[in-house]
Amino acid sequence: MVNLDDVRKANSSLVQRQPLVAVFTGGTGGIGLSTLKTLAATHSSSGRGLRVYITGRNQHATEKIIADCLNICPQGDFRFIQVADLSLLRDVDRACEEIIKEEKACVTAGTAPKLDLLFMSQGELSLKPYTTDAAEGLEFRVSLLYYSRMKTILNLLPLLLESTLPAHIVSVFAAGKEGELHLDDLSMRDPKHQGVVGTRSHVTYMTTFFFEYLASKHPGKLSLVHVYPGLILTDGFKYMPFWFRVIWRAALPVLGLFCTSLEECGQRVLYLADPDRFPARSSRGTAAAGGNSTSDLKPAAAKGTDLEHGSGAYGVTLDGETIPEQQIHQSYDKYRTGDTGKTIVAHTLKAFDDIKAGKAFTG
Numbered sequence: 001m002v003n004l005d006d007v008r009k010a011n012s013s014l015v016q017r018q019p020l021v022a023v024f025t026g027g028t029g030g031i032g033l034s035t036l037k038t039l040a041a042t043h044s045s046s047g048r049g050l051r052v053y054i055t056g057r058n059q060h061a062t063e064k065i066i067a068d069c070l071n072i073c074p075q076g077d078f079r080f081i082q083v084a085d086l087s088l089l090r091d092v093d094r095a096c097e098e099i100i101k102e103e104k105a106c107v108t109a110g111t112a113p114k115l116d117l118l119f120m121s122q123g124e125l126s127l128k129p130y131t132t133d134a135a136e137g138l139e140f141r142v143s144l145l146y147y148s149r150m151k152t153i154l155n156l157l158p159l160l161l162e163s164t165l166p167a168h169i170v171s172v173f174a175a176g177k178e179g180e181l182h183l184d185d186l187s188m189r190d191p192k193h194q195g196v197v198g199t200r201s202h203v204t205y206m207t208t209f210f211f212e213y214l215a216s217k218h219p220g221k222l223s224l225v226h227v228y229p230g231l232i233l234t235d236g237f238k239y240m241p242f243w244f245r246v247i248w249r250a251a252l253p254v255l256g257l258f259c260t261s262l263e264e265c266g267q268r269v270l271y272l273a274d275p276d277r278f279p280a281r282s283s284r285g286t287a288a289a290g291g292n293s294t295s296d297l298k299p300a301a302a303k304g305t306d307l308e309h310g311s312g313a314y315g316v317t318l319d320g321e322t323i324p325e326q327q328i329h330q331s332y333d334k335y336r337t338g339d340t341g342k343t344i345v346a347h348t349l350k351a352f353d354d355i356k357a358g359k360a361f362t363g
């Protein structure tokens with residue numbers, strides 16, 4: 001486990017590197033909110049400039065969060081981006097267009113609009129039936145956890161690629177929770193594949209392969225971390241049935257003993273943007289170009305999901321450690337021999353193209 005003092009030091013060092021621009025999707029609740037407040041507080045003591053775009057469904061609640069952030073960090077610039085439902089790619093597109101437009105309007109002569117940090121933690125834990133949006137053809141839960149997040153990255157790429165940090169992307173969900181991947185049902189349409197555990201596993205595989213594709217495609221430019229936060233006491237169970245919440249509440253005194261506090265969680269999620277521990281893939285010789293050069297990496301660089309040091313796509317737990325090597329072998333070796341990664345990337349890009357063209361995705 002990475003020591004909490006070292007985490008705080010790395011976070012201070014992050015805000016001292018350069019003025020930062022950040023986007024939070026899911027920053028109005030739980031883990032995202034705690035990370036947002038940690039970034040504001042850390043910047044307030046030693047930062048060099050901070051602009052943050054926060055997507056929110058509830059204008060009043062998000063404005064209150066912005067007021068709290070300004071209290072913590074008066075020199076920060078916190079902006080509300082209204083969204084209706086980020087499981088819909090048309091809403092993701094609209095929000096990203098707004099962010100890009102505002103960011104372009106902010107920059108001064110001689111500087112490029114950019115984005116250094118992207119934290120994504122939107123999600124809804126519920127037992128609601130699986131529902132596919134008729135116009136877009138994606139199931140809302142799978143979309144919130146996978147498609148909407150990957151689409152957000154692709155939409156914001158023009159800004160992310162301008163970061164000299166380089167850009168750090170953190171997706172909060174379930175790294176290390178792989179079990180089964182349904183190559184014959186990538187969109188998870190078969191009810192037999194659905195459910196909390198099935199979705200969690202499938203979406204985690206999809207995220208790993210898409211992150212590895214992005215890290216390879218943009219060496220030196222993007223660091224992508226997928227994190228499993230363990231149990232954090234947030235409002236994340238508010239959509240669960242009444243009976244579940246009663247049992248949950250009764251169990252809280254015991255469960256609380258095994259949870260990381262929200263404050264510590266915020267520190268640890270921000271730490272996942274540490275450029276020394278989670279660097280972008282080396283631009284000097286990547287595995288894809290025939291051999292991974294690690295000569296320009298600090299020894300602290302973590303191992304990526306492909307088990308190369310500093311390869312740009314990482315699966316970690318909240319303690320800052322990567323998923324153990326043996327576990328990665330167990331989960332991924334069977335998929336590394338075929339075209340799994342290419343198939344997942346092609347599926348995802350086709351979904352985005354079809355939906356952009358106004359067709360419901362049926363793949």
Ligand SMILES: NC(=O)c1ccc[n+]([C@@H]2O[C@H](COP(=O)([O-])OP(=O)(O)OC[C@H]3O[C@@H](n4cnc5c(N)ncnc54)[C@H](OP(=O)(O)O)[C@@H]3O)[C@@H](O)[C@H]2O)c1
Nearest residue numbers: 026028029030031057085086121122123231232234235236
């Ligand atoms: N907490 C845990 O113990 C835990 C454990 C493992 C994994 N996770 C995963 O980590 C992520 C964050 O969890 P959390 O506990 O922080 O959740 P949370 O407290 O419920 O916060 C979820 C965030 O996502 C936003 N959101 C939900 N549905 C949305 C939609 N359709 N469109 C736009 N925004 C939407 C919420 O916005 P509103 O403020 O508008 O509701 C909120 O900002 C989730 O993906 C969760 O599955 C959590």
